[in-house]
Amino acid sequence: MSDQPHPKRNRPPSMHDVARLAGVSQTTVSFVVNNVTSVAISQETRDRVWAAIHALGWRPNAMARSLRTRHSxxxxxxxxxxxxxxxxxxxxxxxxxxxxxxxxxxxxxxxxxxxxxxxxxxxxxxxxxxxxxxxxxxxxxxxxxxxxxxxxxxxxxxxxxxxxxxxxxxxDEVQGGYTATEALIRRGHRRIAFINEIIPMPALFGRLEGYRRALADYGLPVDPTLVRSCHSNVRDAFTVTRELLEYTERPTAIFCFNDKMAMGAYDAIKRMGLRIPQDVAVVGFDNLELIAAQLYPPLTTVALPxxxxxxxxxxxxxxxxxxxxxxxxxxxxxxxxxxxxxx
Amino acid sequence: MSDQPHPKRNRPPSMHDVARLAGVSQTTVSFVVNNVTSVAISQETRDRVWAAIHALGWRPNAMARSLRTRHSxxxxxxxxxxxxxxxxxxxxxxxxxxxxxxxxxxxxxxxxxxxxxxxxxxxxxxxxxxxxxxxxxxxxxxxxxxxxxxxxxxxxxxxxxxxxxxxxxxxDEVQGGYTATEALIRRGHRRIAFINEIIPMPALFGRLEGYRRALADYGLPVDPTLVRSCHSNVRDAFTVTRELLEYTERPTAIFCFNDKMAMGAYDAIKRMGLRIPQDVAVVGFDNLELIAAQLYPPLTTVALPxxxxxxxxxxxxxxxxxxxxxxxxxxxxxxxxxxxxxx
DNA sequence: AGGAATTACTAATTGGTTTTAACAGTAGCA
DNA sequence: TGCTACTGTTAAAACCAATTAGTAATTCCT
CATH class of the missing domain: 3.40.50.2300 (Response regulator)
Incomplete structure (x- = not known):
């Protein structure tokens, strides 16, 4: 029955095992391991403990430690x-x-x-x-x-x-909308359309608010006909973009609620024979690497942090x-x- | 000094606290909680224990349990x-x-x-x-x-x-390459190009092997001029695709190493005035939702599981x-x- | 010899699980 | 009636692997 005199069963070594091998108490092992300074331990003992630790391949049991220290x-x-x-x-x-x-x-x-x-x-x-x-x-x-x-x-x-x-x-959706719009304004755009999401959500209100504030801060009017809404998919954005570009006084820039919609906007703009960004500039939102970086030209967008x-x-x-x-x-x-x- | 007679400090209740409130031993609480069947406990006692548990809002301490049971x-x-x-x-x-x-x-x-x-x-x-x-x-x-x-x-x-x-x-890269190729063969394609990755990696060899096996299984020859390699990006795939389509006997289907390359293939095919899939069929690999599902027409591809x-x-x-x-x-x-x- | 410093140990504690024991009540039996 | 055997119920205590407060044994220094 007693076939294993040394360590019990088949379990990872405990501090106790280390202590026995090093010929010290478990307490000492703990002090050595944790480098406790309040208690002095000779270098010779420390070395012996570390040797035993390496010999056994001991490593602390986080559960036992957490239990005792109350820190998980x-x-x-x-x-x-x-x-x-x-x-x-x-x-x-x-x-x-x-x-x-x-x-x-x-x-x-x-x-x-x-x-x-x-x-x-x-x-x-x-x-x-x-x-x-x-x-x-x-x-x-x-x-x-x-x-x-x-x-x-x-x-x-x-x-x-x-x-x-x-x-x-x-x-900060408001700041995001502001930043996108401001970037377009600074590039000289005056007629900036905003294709917004249609389902009510914080992003919808925030980005719209940012768009408005940016225009206001730069003394530009908010033209209600330039603020459109649609579902957030490529097809609907395509349709809305085409409508926007058919205005007699068409926008020179489009701020899209997200990158998917920007993808639709790209399609519409190219289909109408216009160039990005020379004829129409586009800004997206979300920074979906796979879309934004792969589109041609690569899409300037606002990233969600x-x-x-x-x-x-x-x-x-x-x-x-x-x-x-x-x-x-x-x-x-x-x-x-x-x-x-x-x- | 003794201002809290009941529970100690500010710690979550322990089984011991529950036991005291229920007027039983900690052991009994453990048996009740774990529904131990080897030991009989009266219903009345069980109810008292559960009442105490709910009163205190006790829940087990996973670290203590794991420590004892050796199951983390x-x-x-x-x-x-x-x-x-x-x-x-x-x-x-x-x-x-x-x-x-x-x-x-x-x-x-x-x-x-x-x-x-x-x-x-x-x-x-x-x-x-x-x-x-x-x-x-x-x-x-x-x-x-x-x-x-x-x-x-x-x-x-x-x-x-x-x-x-x-x-x-x-x-299973081989099966993936086989599946993609087979799908094209079954649609009647006989001249199937494969645009492979150029940097050596298991996917490169596996998918190529699958492509070859599928052709062999259906009695089709492997035309070396139809197997091309390039770096896995949109631009290079675009170039290679255009070259493939300029062959006098051009392929009717292209199996791309991945979806990004398929994106480049799409561009080239469309630019040459050809239609997908009527003139050229395309199969990708990876199933990147954002690309595969958004492309027009939506890309048939092989998914990594x-x-x-x-x-x-x-x-x-x-x-x-x-x-x-x-x-x-x-x-x-x-x-x-x-x-x-x-x- | 007395006191401080050094060094290392004993034992309590953490919150559970599980083995073993204790105890009361009851039934069986001579 | 008195003894044993059992059953149902609960408790005591060991154990898991660590931390840490308290303490003891040496050694060193006056």
């Missing part, structure tokens, strides 16, 4: 569809890299928008005692997250709650002294202009 | 750039959903191709006693992962080691009885044809 060193990330989306994933990368910089790990769950998964995911994360939670969505919109979210420090990313009672990190939002969310959580709760500030992250060749 | 219920995922890539992320989704189905959580680290991060990430995961590890890459290629990978059950995804000593889940590969990797890890190691089988996952309108 993990953050949770619950998203609806971010992992699925081709561009919003950079948010996860931003969060993960910021966590990494702090030696924290990221637990990721994608709920596919199902509230039962969302609920369970939250419970799992609470059981794992995450030290902070990011609740993110693919599209910028209002949400009503599960109530238990209040049990842990949470930051919303790309979404917000109606009463603004939770801190949120959201793209996904990476930055993920990073900021984690940094916000990390900045929090233990036990305190985050102030429900809504952080607006600027959307940078990505200049290519379409304006 | 977590899997690790180390990738080079998967999180960054617009399409390979579906691999993470597949892995996460499969893990979820087994009540496991996924720890994700993106190394950005840096081996120091890779090394540290692996150590972190070993410290957290992950029950399995997925080592994934964005592009299908050979890798030399850190040696410590052998300390935990590992599955490679979208990559492989030179000596095939680790189980790997990789796309990222989701499926992620899922299979996790299922492989889960299928493993404790203590055993996975056989180093190379699993080839089929690449399905996504039919749209370009053939």
């Amino acid at each position: 060193q993990t953050l949770g990330l619950i998203s609806d569809e971010v992992v699925t989306s081709p561009y919003a994933v950079r948010m996860i990368l931003g969060a993960q890299e910021a966590a990494w910089a702090n030696r924290q790990m990221l637990l990721v769950v994608n709920t596919s928008g199902r509230s039962d998964i969302e609920q369970t995911a939250l419970q799992f994360m609470l059981e794992r005692r995450v030290e902070g939670l990011i609740y993110a969505t693919m599209y910028h919109h209002e949400v009503t997250p599960p109530a238990d979210l209040k049990l842990v420090s949470t930051v919303l990313v790309n979404c917000f709650v109606a009463d603004r009672s939770l801190p949120a990190i959201i793209p 996904h990476y930055e939002m993920g990073r900021r969310a984690v940094e916000l959580l990390q900045s929090l002294p233990a036990g305190e709760s985050l102030p429900p500030i809504q952080h607006y992250i600027p959307c940078p202009l990505i200049e290519r060749a379409s304006i | 219920q977590t899997l690790g995922l180390i990738s080079d750039e998967v999180v960054t890539s617009p399409y390979a992320v579906r691999m993470i989704l597949g892995a996460q959903e499969a893990a979820w189905a087994n009540r496991q959580m996924l720890l994700v680290v993106n190394t950005s191709g840096r081996s120091d991060i890779e090394q540290t990430a692996l150590q972190f995961m070993l410290e957290r006693r992950v029950e399995g590890l997925i080592y994934a890459t964005m592009y299908h290629h050979e890798v030399t992962p850190p040696a410590d990978l052998k300390l935990v059950s590992t599955v490679l995804v979208n990559c492989f080691v030179a000596d095939r000593s680790l189980p790997a889940i990789i796309p 990222h989701y499926e590969m992620g899922r299979r990797a996790v299922e492989l890890l889960q299928s493993l009885p404790a203590g055993e190691s996975l056989p180093p089988i190379q699993h080839y996952i089929p690449c399905p044809l996504i039919e749209r309108a370009s053939i």
Whole structure:
């Protein structure tokens, strides 16, 4: 029966095993490993301990350590569809890299928008005692997250709650719209059309507001006939663009709600024998690499700061002294202009 | 000094707190929570325990449980750039959903191709006693992962080691190339060009092999002048396509190494006044939604089974009885044809 | 010899799981 | 009636792998 006198079963070595091999107590091993300065340990002992550690291939058990120290060193990330989306994933990368910089790990769950998964995911994360939670969505919109979210420090990313009672990190749609419009104005354009999304959402209102403010700031009138709406797809944008270009006094620049619509605008402009950007300049929104960079000419567009939002969310959580709760500030992250060749 | 007689400090309630409130031992609480059948507990006691649990809002501490049971219920995922890539992320989704189905959580680290991060990430995961590890890459290629990978059950995804000593889940490039070519043959095409990648990689050889086999199986000759290579970008593909179409006996179909190149082929075909698919059929590879579905006509292409590969990797890890190691089988996952309108 | 400094250990703690034991009540049986 | 055997119920205690407060044994220095 007693066939293994040395280590028990087939388990990774513990600090205790190291201590036995080095001929010291487990406490000493812990002190050596953690470089504790409050207790003096001779160099000779330290060397012996490290030798034993390497001999056994010991490495700390994070669960035991976390249990004792009450620090799980993990953050949770619950998203609806971010992992699925081709561009919003950079948010996860931003969060993960910021966590990494702090030696924290990221637990990721994608709920596919199902509230039962969302609920369970939250419970799992609470059981794992995450030290902070990011609740993110693919599209910028209002949400009503599960109530238990209040049990842990949470930051919303790309979404917000109606009463603004939770801190949120959201793209500055107004500034984005402003930046796009301003870039066109600075290139000398005076008749700038805006093809907006038609389904109500924060981006729709924000970008329109930015468009208006930019025109106002530069003393240009807002011509209502130049502000159009359609569904966010290539075909509808194509149609609307053609209509815009048939105006007797046609616009010299078009700001599209997103890159897909810019793709439709490109088609229409080329079909009418006009050149980009000489005859009509185009600015998009979203910076979908696969579209924006591949179009001819490459599309100047405004980027959604996904990476930055993920990073900021984690940094916000990390900045929090233990036990305190985050102030429900809504952080607006600027959307940078990505200049290519379409304006 | 003694201002809090009931619970200690400001920490989440423990099983002990529940036991005290319910007037039973901690053991009993554990039995009730885990529905242990080997020990009988009266219904009255169970109710009291559950009442106490709800009153305190207790939930298990996963770290304590994992420590005792030696089951961390977590899997690790180390990738080079998967999180960054617009399409390979579906691999993470597949892995996460499969893990979820087994009540496991996924720890994700993106190394950005840096081996120091890779090394540290692996150590972190070993410290957290992950029950399995997925080592994934964005592009299908050979890798030399850190040696410590052998300390935990590992599955490679979208990559492989030179000596095939680790189980790997990789796309079946040969079948993918075969499928694409076969689809064209079945539509009656006899002169099928293949624009291949020029940088040596498994996909290059595999897809070419599939192309050849399909032609052979249907009794068609392989015309070397129809097999061209160029760098995987729109411009070069455009050039090569134009050259192909200038042949006196021009091909009636083009199989492109990937969707980006198909985009270039589209441009060339349209520029020469030919129609897709009536005059020239096109098949791509990768199924980049943003390109393939947006092109006109929508591109028929072969999809890389990222989701499926992620899922299979996790299922492989889960299928493993404790203590055993996975056989180093190379699993080839089929690449399905996504039919749209370009053939 | 007494006190401080150095060095390392014992034991408590973290929040659970699980084995073993204890105890009360009841039935079986001589 | 008295003893054993069992059953249903709960508790005690060991254990998981670490951290850390408290303490003890040496050595060094006056």
